[in-house]
Amino acid sequence: MSSQHRMKNVMPVDIHVPPAFMSASHNHHLLLSLKDKAIAVWLDWLVTVHRPRRIAAVQERRIRRARANAVISAGYRHSLALRADGSIVCWGDNSFDQAPPAVMEGDFVAVAAGNDHSLALRGDGSVACWGDNHNGRAPPAGVEGDFVAVAAGYFHSLAVRADGSVACWGDNRFGQAPPAGVEGDFIAVAAGYYHSLALGADGSVACWGENDDGQAPPAGVEGDFVAVAAGSFHSLALRADGSVACLGRNDDGQAPPAGVEGDFVAVAAGDKHSLAVRADGSVACWGENDYGQAPPAGVEGDFVAVAAGYYHSLAVRADGSVACWGANGIDFQAPTDASRLGELNGTRFMTEVRIL
Structure with missing residues (x-):
């Protein structure tokens, strides 16, 4: 081949x-x-x-931490804090018996301070009331019911039932406390001067009462909110992402329309100042600071709950001790001296709500 x-x-x-x-x-x-x-x-x-x-x-952690605010509350000139054993310590103005100096023994799980009245939620769901009862805001016999949250406004009171509806009592001149209550699926409430807020289980906020400054729009506020707070004429709502929405009067910068960005886990609203606890435990402050109630630099610490009164502020640390700043006057609603604080902190305060 x-x-x-x-x-x-x-x-x-x-x-x-x-x-x-x-x-x-x-x-x-x-x-x-x-x-x-x-x-x-x-x-x-x-x-x-x-x-x-x-x-x-x-978000679940944020919701849980936000509800810890119920362990401390600041009224006009008095303060309340819940001890770890379920008893309540009161200090400040006691003109109307709203802050009796003796420890209030009981199985309490939440407190709320109004203008001159106080509320406390018991473990059995009933509400104890003391202080000024003008307009029926604090009936001495208390209020029976299956409640899971309470709030005290200037002249009115609110409580969320286990079924999600809200019971109201006290002054209703502006529709802030309708005697028939408010139906809905709510998990938290807040009460201001003449307005009321309720946080829905779906994250929206319902509002009723006075709205002259836009603090309580009748249509409510849609959003993914986990906590609400009501000042005298402004409102705050904490979003699930940690930012804060603000509504209402902003004459002292207490409610900037654009809101406040941050990684916050709890909010509180006073007369003209606002507070928010960051995830790292420090407290951010904005609004009026005439009495040192809202220092612009904030307050460093390991805080788990915060409360705003008329001119004073309170916060509970993770170790169960309490810190105070702002107006202290003759009522000693915000003592900063070591001896008084030592007296207050003699027994550990509660750091987490046992209900909701």
Whole structure:
């Protein structure tokens, strides 16, 4: 057979891409494809499963910490704090018996201070009332019911029932405390001078009462909120992402319309000042500071709850001790001296609500 004939029967081979290399390249591309698919599945899991779970966990912690505010409260010129054993300590103005100096023994789980009256929620769901009872805001016999949260305004009182509806009593001149109450699926309430707020289980905020400064829009406020606070003529609402929405009067910067950005876990509103606890335990302050109730630099500490009175502020630390700043006057509603604070902190205060 001639060499020419033999060459015609030889299969052509691509000398540039050996067959073995072609197989390796194919496998490499296949592996890359599988890796890309695995990464895509992992990213999809992060987006659709892990991230929502993480956000939900963060929000749940924020809600739990926000509700810890119920362990301390500041009224016009008096203060209340719940001890770890369920008893209540009161200090400040006691002109109307709103802050009796003797420890109030009982199985209490939340406190609320109004203008000259005080409320406390018992473990059995009933509400104890003391102080000025003008307009029926603080009936001495208390209020029976299956309540899970309370709030005290200037002249009125609110309480959330276990079924989500809100009971109201006291002054109703501006519709802030309708005797028939307010139906809804609510989990928290806040009471201002003449207005009321209620946080819905869906994260929205319902409002009623005076709205001259836009502090309580009748249509309410839609959003993903986890806590509410009512000052004299302004309102605050804490979002699930940690930012604060502000409504109402802003003459002293207590309610900036753009809100306040931050990683906050609790809010409180006084007469013309506002407070918010950050996730790191420090307290941010804005608004009027004529009496040192809202220092612009804030207050450093490991705080878990905060309260704002008319001209004073309170906060509970993670170790159960209390801090005070602002107007202290003749009523000693915000003592800063070591001896009085030592007296107040002789027994650990509660740091987390046992209900809701």
